[in-house]
Amino acid sequence: ETGVTQSPTHLIKTRGQQVTLRCSSQSGHNTVSWYQQALGQGPQFIFQYYREEENGRGNFPPRFSGLQFPNYSSELNVNALELDDSALYLCASSRSQGYGYTFGSGTRLTVV
Amino acid sequence: EDQVTQSPEALRLQEGESSSLNCSYTVSGLRGLFWYRQDPGKGPEFLFTLYSAGEEKEKERLKATLTKKESFLHITAPKPEDSATYLCAVTSSNTGKLIFGQGTTLQVKP
Numbered sequence: 001e002t003g004v005t006q007s008p009t010h011l012i013k014t015r016g017q018q019v020t021l022r023c024s025s026q027s028g029h030n031t032v033s034w035y036q037q038a039l040g041q042g043p044q045f046i047f048q049y050y051r052e053e054e055n056g057r058g059n060f061p062p063r064f065s066g067l068q069f070p071n072y073s074s075e076l077n078v079n080a081l082e083l084d085d086s087a088l089y090l091c092a093s094s095r096s097q098g099y100g101y102t103f104g105s106g107t108r109l110t111v112v
Numbered sequence: 113e114d115q116v117t118q119s120p121e122a123l124r125l126q127e128g129e130s131s132s133l134n135c136s137y138t139v140s141g142l143r144g145l146f147w148y149r150q151d152p153g154k155g156p157e158f159l160f161t162l163y164s165a166g167e168e169k170e171k172e173r174l175k176a177t178l179t180k181k182e183s184f185l186h187i188t189a190p191k192p193e194d195s196a197t198y199l200c201a202v203t204s205s206n207t208g209k210l211i212f213g214q215g216t217t218l219q220v221k222p
Contacts, residue, residue, distance in 0.1 A: 004155075033209060042116075042199055042212030043156070056207050090155050092210070099144060099203075101210060103155035 002027055004104035006091050012110045013081050021076040021107045023091030029102070032074040034066060035090040037106070043090055049074060081111045114139045118200050118213035125190055125220050133185040133198055133216045141205030145183050147176050148199040150215070156199055159185075190220045 005024045013019050025032050031050045035043035045058035049068035063079040072093070078085060088108050092101040117136045125131055137145065144163050148156035160169045162178040169176050173194065175186040185198055197217045201210040 006155075031208065035210070035212075040214075042118075042201075042214045043210070045209040045211070048209055050208075056209050058209065088153075094208070100158070100161060101146070102158060103148070105155045106153075108153070 004091055004093050004102050006089075006104035006107050008107060009105065010108045010110075012112060015081055015083060015111055017081050018077065018079045019081060019109065021078075021089050021091075021109070023074045023076070023093075023104060025072040025074065025091075025093035026102050029093035029095055030072055031094045031096065032068055032072065033092050033094075033101070034074070034076045035092065036060075037088040037090060039087075046076070078109075083111050085109065086111045114202065114204055114211050116200055116202055116211055116213035118198075118216050120216060121214065122217045123219070125187075125218070127191055127220055127222050128189045130186070130188045130190070132187070133200075133218070135183040135185070135200030135213055136181060137183070137200075137202050138181075139202045139204045139211070143203040143205050143208075145178055146201045146203075146210065147174075147183070147185055148201065150197045150199055152197075159198075187218070190218070192220050192222050194218065195220045 033048035034046040037043040048056040052068045068074045088106045090106045091104045147159040150156045160176040165180045197215045201212040
């Protein structure tokens with residue numbers, strides 16, 4: 001059983017640019033959610049997708065958007081990058097909402 | 113508003129010195145309480161899920177317990193390899209999102 005894989009592992013972008021982060025869910029999982037983790041803080045919920053539909057969103061601006069594909073893989077897109085967007089971005093998948101989330105290793109995004 | 117608070121923020125133990133980490137929560141209808149371990153620069157690694165008050169789960173030197181207001185992660189005779197940040201999170205019956213505390217960073221010295 002494969003786990004959750006994220007790519008790339010590290011990324012450096014310039015303020016104002018756009019970035020796409022990718023996630024492959026664990027086999028059999030139909031729910032995927034994304035989290036932002038600043039240094040020394042707990043992860044903060046960005047949004048969640050269930051069967052390709054967004055069904056929950058945290059306190060993040062619209063420039064944070066996402067997609068879930070029929071194979072349950074997912075993308076996180078961030079437009080107009082700001083310095084404060086520098087963080088570890090985590091993807092998590094689950095068989096069912098609210099139960100048993102498996103996390104990927106994350107993408108470390110640095111905005112300069 | 114759903115909220116999770118962990119204490120202490122940091123904990124230093126000598127190898128073999130048992131202790132407990134606390135997770136206090138307020139949530140509108142608890143669906144589950146989760147404990148994760150996170151090593152620097154890596155994603156959280158699942159440890160336990162607790163669903164109802166009175167429930168307990170164990171894994172090696174770790175034991176998690178749950179009441180209606182808080183959860184404890186007890187570490188018995190810790191080893192240096194137990195050094196990590198321990199995260200507590202809850203999900204509510206309203207949403208499936210995980211609400212995390214800020215974590216407790218544990219350092220175990222030999």
